[in-house]
Amino acid sequence: MLSLNLIGIDADLFTQSRQQLAGELVLSELDSRVSGHELLLDANDRLAYRLTGGVDRWQRPFVDIEVSGQVHLQCQRCLRAMTQTLNESAHMVLFADEQALDEAMLADDALDGAVFEAQINAQTLLEDQILMALPFSPKHDECSEDMPAQSDKTHPFAALAALTDKQ
Numbered sequence: 719m720l721s722l723n724l725i726g727i728d729a730d731l732f733t734q735s736r737q738q739l740a741g742e743l744v745l746s747e748l749d750s751r752v753s754g755h756e757l758l759l760d761a762n763d764r765l766a767y768r769l770t771g772g773v774d775r776w777q778r779p780f781v782d783i784e785v786s787g788q789v790h791l792q793c794q795r796c797l798r799a800m801t802q803t804l805n806e807s808a809h810m811v812l813f814a815d816e817q818a819l820d821e822a823m824l825a826d827d828a829l830d831g832a833v834f835e836a837q838i839n840a841q842t843l844l845e846d847q848i849l850m851a852l853p854f855s856p857k858h859d860e861c862s863e864d865m866p867a868q869s870d871k872t873h874p875f876a877a878l879a880a881l882t883d884k885q
């Protein structure tokens with residue numbers, strides 16, 4: 719597998735000729751802000767990605783970014799592993815400069831934009847996308863019963879018993 723950070727994308731060519739770059743990435747090959755992320759438990763997890771270049775009807779170059787697959791996250795209630803499906807996509811419009819970007823962003827709240835750079839860093843784009851896809855505080859729908867760390871289903875009498883013990 720070709721390491722992602724070795725893939726330099728010529729932004730002009732990629733968008734004007736509507737190219738595509740797709741493959742699979744392993745979390746461990748990404749920057750530590752992803753590979754060392756506190757929620758991500760298994761750096762061997764793999765995700766499929768696809769970058770698609772194009773030009774919209776206002777002649778603005780764009781890149782569509784898609785990341786999907788399953789990762790192991792740490793449940794924030796029982797602290798055990800849970801499987802989370804990520805299925806994230808973004809449409810990023812590229813602008814000539816900061817001013818054009820700011821104006822477009824003001825006019826359109828939902829717009830996802832960036833300043834055009836001659837070389838697109840595929841790895842950084844995908845890392846940003848993965849970080850945005852991660853839930854803020856992932857939890858099992860129901861944590862398993864044999865480890866009721868901070869379950870809110872604690873039996874009321876268990877709490878009472880704990881109180882009684884302290885007296």
Ligand SMILES: [Zn+2]
Pocket residue numbers: 793794795796797798857858860861862
């Ligand atoms: Zn849990």
